[in-house]
Amino acid sequence: MGRxxxxxxxxxxxxxxxxxxxxxxxxxxxxxxxNLEDDEARYNFVSQQPSIKEFQVTLYSKSIKNADFALEFxxxxxxxxxxxxxxxxxxxYNKGLLLLPSENDEDFSILLANRSAALYHMEKxxxxxxxxxxxxxxxxxxxxxxxxxxxxxxxxxxxxxxxALDAFKxxxxxxxNSKLPMEKRGKLEKDAQIMIKMLPQQVEFxxxxxxxxxxxxxxxxxxxxxxxxxxFDQNEQEGRFTKTIRDMKIGEEVLVExxxxxxxxxxxxxxxxQHCFARSITxxxxxxxxxxxxxxxxxxxxxxxxxxxxxxxxxxxxWNSGSSINCQMAMRxxxxxxxxxxxxxxxxxxxxxxxxEIKNLPSHDYRRVYCMVRHEKQRPTYSFxxxxxxxxxxxxxxxxxxxFDSGKTEDLCTEDEVFIGGLILRxxxxxxxxxxxxxxxxxxxxxGARQTVAIGAGLYTTLAxxxxxxxxxxxxxxxxTAAHVIAIRNLKSGEQISENYGPxxxxxxxxxxxxxxxxxxxxxxxCEACEKNWPIFGDMNTNEIRFxxxxxxxCNNVIPVPADCNEFIIQCIQCGEFTNILKGLKLVQDTEIxxxxxxxxxxxxxxxxxxxxYIEMMNIFDEVIAPPFQDYCKCQQAxxxxxxxxxxxxxxx
Numbered sequence: 001m002g003r004x005x006x007x008x009x010x011x012x013x014x015x016x017x018x019x020x021x022x023x024x025x026x027x028x029x030x031x032x033x034x035n036l037e038d039d040e041a042r043y044n045f046v047s048q049q050p051s052i053k054e055f056q057v058t059l060y061s062k063s064i065k066n067a068d069f070a071l072e073f074x075x076x077x078x079x080x081x082x083x084x085x086x087x088x089x090x091x092x093y094n095k096g097l098l099l100l101p102s103e104n105d106e107d108f109s110i111l112l113a114n115r116s117a118a119l120y121h122m123e124k125x126x127x128x129x130x131x132x133x134x135x136x137x138x139x140x141x142x143x144x145x146x147x148x149x150x151x152x153x154x155x156x157x158x159x160x161x162x163x164a165l166d167a168f169k170x171x172x173x174x175x176x177n178s179k180l181p182m183e184k185r186g187k188l189e190k191d192a193q194i195m196i197k198m199l200p201q202q203v204e205f206x207x208x209x210x211x212x213x214x215x216x217x218x219x220x221x222x223x224x225x226x227x228x229x230x231x232f233d234q235n236e237q238e239g240r241f242t243k244t245i246r247d248m249k250i251g252e253e254v255l256v257e258x259x260x261x262x263x264x265x266x267x268x269x270x271x272x273x274q275h276c277f278a279r280s281i282t283x284x285x286x287x288x289x290x291x292x293x294x295x296x297x298x299x300x301x302x303x304x305x306x307x308x309x310x311x312x313x314x315x316x317x318x319w320n321s322g323s324s325i326n327c328q329m330a331m332r333x334x335x336x337x338x339x340x341x342x343x344x345x346x347x348x349x350x351x352x353x354x355x356x357e358i359k360n361l362p363s364h365d366y367r368r369v370y371c372m373v374r375h376e377k378q379r380p381t382y383s384f385x386x387x388x389x390x391x392x393x394x395x396x397x398x399x400x401x402x403x404f405d406s407g408k409t410e411d412l413c414t415e416d417e418v419f420i421g422g423l424i425l426r427x428x429x430x431x432x433x434x435x436x437x438x439x440x441x442x443x444x445x446x447x448g449a450r451q452t453v454a455i456g457a458g459l460y461t462t463l464a465x466x467x468x469x470x471x472x473x474x475x476x477x478x479x480x481t482a483a484h485v486i487a488i489r490n491l492k493s494g495e496q497i498s499e500n501y502g503p504x505x506x507x508x509x510x511x512x513x514x515x516x517x518x519x520x521x522x523x524x525x526x527c528e529a530c531e532k533n534w535p536i537f538g539d540m541n542t543n544e545i546r547f548x549x550x551x552x553x554x555c556n557n558v559i560p561v562p563a564d565c566n567e568f569i570i571q572c573i574q575c576g577e578f579t580n581i582l583k584g585l586k587l588v589q590d591t592e593i594x595x596x597x598x599x600x601x602x603x604x605x606x607x608x609x610x611x612x613x614y615i616e617m618m619n620i621f622d623e624v625i626a627p628p629f630q631d632y633c634k635c636q637q638a639x640x641x642x643x644x645x646x647x648x649x650x651x652x653x
Contacts, residue, residue, distance in 0.1 A: 012322025020051040034381040040422030046388040057400040070100035102287035105138040125154040145174040161202035224363035225256040248491040255485040259458030266319040275299035291315040307336040330427035368461040374429035391425040434464040440648040469498030469527040470505040477647030505529035506537040534628040551577020584624040611642040
């Protein structure tokens with residue numbers, strides 16, 4: 001998967017508004033716009049046009065919450081639960097929670113409690129405990145014993161005996177507040193007391209086991225973790241890029257980076273956490289809209305007290321407008337920080353930072369975004385006009401949700417609004433060339449089929465500095481929104497580290513690759529695969545092996561040898577040294593056994609060992625073979641498939 005190439009998910013009303021803007025401009029106005037030299041001026045010009053000023057933003061989502069519909073789903077969930085159809089009951093409870101208005105606190109807690117019961121029976125104990133914790137906030141006092149008893153059972157199943165003991169004790173305490181008949185109350189209390197008497201022995205055993213074991217410190221990953229051997233550089237021909245200052249091995253971690261900003265596609269807004277992109281079977285809704293869900297209380301609070309309060313009630317309008325996901329991200333780059341931040345940083349924004357200045361800034365610093373490539377000198381007038389129009393559209397939404405401390409959406413011309421509008425216009429240009437797809441790996445339980453599916457896009461200020469190659473040296477996978485970048489081939493000291501923006505030499509012809517890269521990213525690729533016009537996978541010559549010159553002198557020549565060659569020693573026509581073909585053939589034959597073993601391990605689910613075998617294969621190929629070569633490509637692809645297992649992964653029927 002390459003960088004994210006901007007595409008609209010659907011057609012929408014925004015096209016009509018833009019056409020009205022275009023038709024309202026005369027030749028003189030277009031000329032004046034073309035002569036504008038900064039984004040604030042471009043934004044201000046467009047935002048003052050009649051077609052833009054007359055567009056009104058309407059917030060609507062709060063009225064879509066419906067307690068009656070929510071309670072209907074609750075009843076359906078209860079019926080499914082009684083029939084022991086746990087999965088169906090979970091689905092109904094999720095729908096009920098999404099629709100329930102925020103003021104219905106007690107009903108919300110009861111729905112969460114009901115969902116926790118379904119999760120308990122599904123043996124999703126951690127999810128059940130999370131729901132119980134949230135449900136306790138407004139759960140009826142007379143029924144709290146249910147939650148305490150379920151908490152105890154969850155911890156018992158998890159073999160957390162001390163916590164289970166405490167929960168059983170709380171169960172007994174809360175039974176005093178229950179309205180249960182004496183007989184039923186007595187039975188529950190008796191059962192709890194039995195566990196209270198039995199569990200202390202388990203608790204002591206648990207403590208002894210903990211003290212006897214060596215506790216390993218929990219590792220934490222910083223927001224950006226860059227391999228110490230990776231440095232940044234720049235020149236006029238290639239711009240900014242990364243390279244290694246020592247030999248780097250296949251499988252070595254190059255970078256781990258959390259997205260500075262990330263947005264989900266609309267179709268995943270009810271299945272994935274809006275904040276961290278985790279897929280959750282127990283989503284928590286926004287209290288006031290039905291557009292998004294979250295995986296946890298922490299993610300929900302981070303979002304609703306941050307960027308989501310400026311998106312709440314308008315996301316469906318943005319989705320229906322026909323604008324791209326990059327438009328939403330251009331706005332969220334702004335809304336995830338308060339207006340005071342932008343006022344304070346305004347004088348520090350520079351588009352000519354050196355590579356040394358950039359690398360000394362934290363990865364989450366917007367100043368790194370501000371100076372990203374946007375090809376402003378190549379950008380035609382119509383592109384500036386389109387993006388200035390989108391910026392005006394997005395500023396209206398921010399204003400409607402009080403980002404500027406005002407609910408006014410007409411005549412937006414304050415200094416703050418023009419400044420923010422200019423930044424959004426700049427963000428749109430930057431994201432066109434620098435955003436990355438974030439994807440899940442879908443695996444079929446029945447067939448074992450695998451497919452990567454893009455669920456959204458993110459902006460990574462360090463990853464964006466890696467240049468493209470049609471024969472990339474790294475591959476990416478994602479854990480939630482964190483990008484993990486791994487070396488896919490051996491690199492020599494001083495060699496550039498390259499990623500792939502979409503087209504690979506093994507899958508697309510040079511003409512196809514060059515056209516796509518020119519259309520989407522506005523550059524002519526000059527990587528080795530393009531310069532030498534490497535064939536696609538199906539056209540690679542299987543009747544010859546491309547051996548590297550292995551003489552005593554340093555030489556980069558490739559020696560094509562027929563597969564049925566009977567000679568053992570071949571002389572290099574470039575350096576005159578001799579290469580032992582027999583040794584190379586023997587090594588290549590060894591990879592056949594390794595491949596079968598690796599494939600078996602992978603099919604058995606032993607990804608770690610399979611990856612080791614594939615890397616061993618690739619090291620052999622790298623020693624004697626030069627791409628393009630089919631077995632080389634297949635081995636690289638197998639390593640990528642293994643690495644995907646460590647990222648976002650979803651089992652499907």
